[in-house]
Amino acid sequence: MLTSLTAVEIARRLAKREVSAPEVAQAFLDRIAAHDSTYGAFLAIDPDRVRADAQSAQAKIDAGQAGPLTGIPIAIKDNISTEGLETTCASKILKGYIPPFNATVVDLVHQAGGVVMGKTNLDEFAMGASTETSAYKITRNPWDTTRAPGGSSGGSAAAVCAELAPLAIGSDTGGSIRQPAALCGIVGFKPSYGRCSRYGLVAFGSSLDQIGPLAHTVEDAALLTEAITGYDRMDSTSLNLPPVSSKELKSGSLKGLKLALPKELFSDAIHPGVRNAVQRSIEILTKEGVEFGEVSIPSIAYGVTTYYIIAPAEASSNLARFDGVRFGPRAEGKGHIGVVERSRAEGFGHEVKSRIMIGTYALSAGYYDAFYLRAQQVRTMMQQEFEAIYQSFDGVLSATSPIPAFKIGEMDSDPLAMKLLDYCTIPANLGGMPGISLNCGFSDGLPVGLQLLSAPLTDERLLQMAYSVEQVLPDATRRAPVP
Amino acid sequence: MSISIDEVRHVARLARLELNEAEIFSLQGELNALLGHFADIQSIDSSGIEPKSHAVAVQNVWSEDVVGPTLPREKALRNSALSRAGLFVVPQIIED
Numbered sequence: 001m002l003t004s005l006t007a008v009e010i011a012r013r014l015a016k017r018e019v020s021a022p023e024v025a026q027a028f029l030d031r032i033a034a035h036d037s038t039y040g041a042f043l044a045i046d047p048d049r050v051r052a053d054a055q056s057a058q059a060k061i062d063a064g065q066a067g068p069l070t071g072i073p074i075a076i077k078d079n080i081s082t083e084g085l086e087t088t089c090a091s092k093i094l095k096g097y098i099p100p101f102n103a104t105v106v107d108l109v110h111q112a113g114g115v116v117m118g119k120t121n122l123d124e125f126a127m128g129a130s131t132e133t134s135a136y137k138i139t140r141n142p143w144d145t146t147r148a149p150g151g152s153s154g155g156s157a158a159a160v161c162a163e164l165a166p167l168a169i170g171s172d173t174g175g176s177i178r179q180p181a182a183l184c185g186i187v188g189f190k191p192s193y194g195r196c197s198r199y200g201l202v203a204f205g206s207s208l209d210q211i212g213p214l215a216h217t218v219e220d221a222a223l224l225t226e227a228i229t230g231y232d233r234m235d236s237t238s239l240n241l242p243p244v245s246s247k248e249l250k251s252g253s254l255k256g257l258k259l260a261l262p263k264e265l266f267s268d269a270i271h272p273g274v275r276n277a278v279q280r281s282i283e284i285l286t287k288e289g290v291e292f293g294e295v296s297i298p299s300i301a302y303g304v305t306t307y308y309i310i311a312p313a314e315a316s317s318n319l320a321r322f323d324g325v326r327f328g329p330r331a332e333g334k335g336h337i338g339v340v341e342r343s344r345a346e347g348f349g350h351e352v353k354s355r356i357m358i359g360t361y362a363l364s365a366g367y368y369d370a371f372y373l374r375a376q377q378v379r380t381m382m383q384q385e386f387e388a389i390y391q392s393f394d395g396v397l398s399a400t401s402p403i404p405a406f407k408i409g410e411m412d413s414d415p416l417a418m419k420l421l422d423y424c425t426i427p428a429n430l431g432g433m434p435g436i437s438l439n440c441g442f443s444d445g446l447p448v449g450l451q452l453l454s455a456p457l458t459d460e461r462l463l464q465m466a467y468s469v470e471q472v473l474p475d476a477t478r479r480a481p482v483p
Numbered sequence: 484m485s486i487s488i489d490e491v492r493h494v495a496r497l498a499r500l501e502l503n504e505a506e507i508f509s510l511q512g513e514l515n516a517l518l519g520h521f522a523d524i525q526s527i528d529s530s531g532i533e534p535k536s537h538a539v540a541v542q543n544v545w546s547e548d549v550v551g552p553t554l555p556r557e558k559a560l561r562n563s564a565l566s567r568a569g570l571f572v573v574p575q576i577i578e579d
Contacts, residue, residue, distance in 0.1 A: 096562075097562050098561070098562060100554055100558040100559065100561065100562070101554065192539070193538040193539050194538075194539050194541070207536060207537050207538060208538070233546065236544040237537075237541060239539070239541070301523070302523055302524050302527065304520070305520060305521050305523050305524050306524065308517060308520075308521070309521065316498060320499070323499070324564065325563065325564075325571050325573055326559075326562065326563055326571060327562035327563065328562075328564070329564060330564035330565060333501075333574075335574050335575070335576075336573050336574045336575070336576045337499065338501075338574075339573070339574055340499050341499050341500060341501040342501050344499055344500050344501070345500055345501035345502065348500070350506075350509075353500055353502070353506070353510065354510055354513050354514070356498050356500065357491070357494055357495065357498060357500070357510055357514060358514055358517055360494050360497050360498040361486065361490075361494045361514065364494065364497060370484070370525065371521065373534055374524050374525070374527075374529060375524065376534030376535050376536055377527075377529040377532040377533070377534045377535075378524055378527065378529065379534070379535045380532050380533055380534060380535040381527075381529070381532060383535065383538075415513055415516075416513075416516045416517060416520065419517075420520075429538070430538065431538060432537075432538025432539045456538070456539055457539075
């Protein structure tokens with residue numbers, strides 16, 4: 001079936017004229033129409049735009065100007081601005097908001113001839129790890145529809161996993177690409193901070209946010225990464241570096257590769273099924289010549305605290321712009337401040353309010369030193385500790401999520417419990433490192449993600465490593481049992 | 484360290500969030516649970532450690548002071564619930 005193919009395989013068939021870009025787009029539109037009521041991956045789809053994008057892609061192919069993504073449908077997380085197409089961040093406060101401009105990554109997708117398939121569901125403003133805080137719908141894990149797909153890029157992960165799009169774009173502030181990729185058994189990559197423009201990504205934690213791909217394979221992820229990275233003058237934190245090249249993707253070797261295993265990421269909190277799958281992968285990789293070394297990175301133990309101070313602090317400032325004046329619904333209220341307070345009360349969901357509150361508290365007079373300043377110091381300590389590890393190791397290996405996909409609603413009663421599960425993915429964001437998750441096995445039929453991290457700005461090297469690892473893990477590209 | 488109901492109200496005012504009584508109580512519980520967890524970094528010896536606000540070492544980025552294309556006014560106003568004569572309309576801020 002066309003919709004089961006990888007992006008690389010679809011591109012091959014497009015190049016050989018076995019299929020046209022409009023046919024590819026239509027196949028995915030039909031599949032979404034038939035099955036997305038089960039998964040709830042998409043918030044908005046405009047079939048006319050999809051067909052128009054596919055027509056221009058076909059024109060590129062006909063003119064001999066096709067690149068690897070030309071004619072490939074790509075789903076976009078709904079916190080990334082798409083001109084003329086509603087962008088809500090899964091929040092009521094942006095209901096009806098039609099961006100007057102495209103995010104840089106969306107422009108780059110178009111330049112590459114990619115077909116924007118639609119907007120995917122997320123936790124409201126990307127705050128969550130299950131996609132359950134969306135104000136609009138529940139997204140279901142295609143491996144088991146009673147379970148969450150992870151989050152916050154849960155819609156993007158479910159879309160790829162359920163073969164509703166061969167590629168998707170997500171954003172990752174504390175694990176929001178890698179964790180849903182892990183829970184859905186696909187590949188998710190967060191580039192180094194500064195390699196992918198954040199222009200047009202609705203800001204959550206500006207010093208942590210990074211856009212990246214979700215895909216069936218490392219190669220597909222690498223091709224999309226190459227298309228959406230590179231310097232952008234519209235983002236002042238964009239690094240003046242070329243796009244992340246995929247040229248050397250397949251020329252790596254596992255022999256002699258040195259990977260660190262931080263004991264703080266192999267704690268008792270890990271689910272036995274996850275531990276077994278990761279352990280089996282370590283055994284396979286050892287046979288292939290990878291050298292493992294147990295290390296200690298003590299600051300990892302403080303990662304969750306550090307993250308849940310810094311990210312909400314930045315969010316409380318970033319979300320101040322949602323006041324009902326320039327965009328979004330405006331509530332009735334007494335005077336200007338009354339209107340703002342009421343619009344925000346009605347527009348934001350509970351988790352967003354909670355994070356704005358904690359961030360405002362951490363930044364408020366009398367608490368700044370105890371929380372925000374202290375967290376920034378731990379951030380420095382963590383960066384230094386990882387730097388020291390990368391002196392002797394090529395990368396760091398761990399589970400992506402300490403548990404496999406959990407039941408929808410299972411975490412409702414204890415919001416702190418879900419936050420505590422982010423400890424494997426948070427260090428990459430605090431340290432600006434690239435991080436990737438790929439499937440390494442199963443726990444009671446549910447996918448288990450393996451995470452690889454490497455030093456900041458070594459994105460090419462990390463993708464190369466992940467590609468080599470993917471080739472020797474038997475379950476790396478196993479598909480979900482979708483119709 | 485724990486947060487009182489009055490502090491929750493104060494922080495909500497700072498954050499420009501109108502909260503009802505039920506929300507105030509449930510947020511107090513959630514914030515206190517988080518603050519309890521935050522106690523772990525209080526015990527670290529962080530003396531002499533430079534705080535970092537960023538993931539990578541970046542310097543200030545300047546751009547040329549030239550007029551470029553900007554968002555046309557009607558496009559900028561299109562998403563506003565209330566606009567008139569090319570302006571966002573807001574309730575009166577300064578008393579008569």
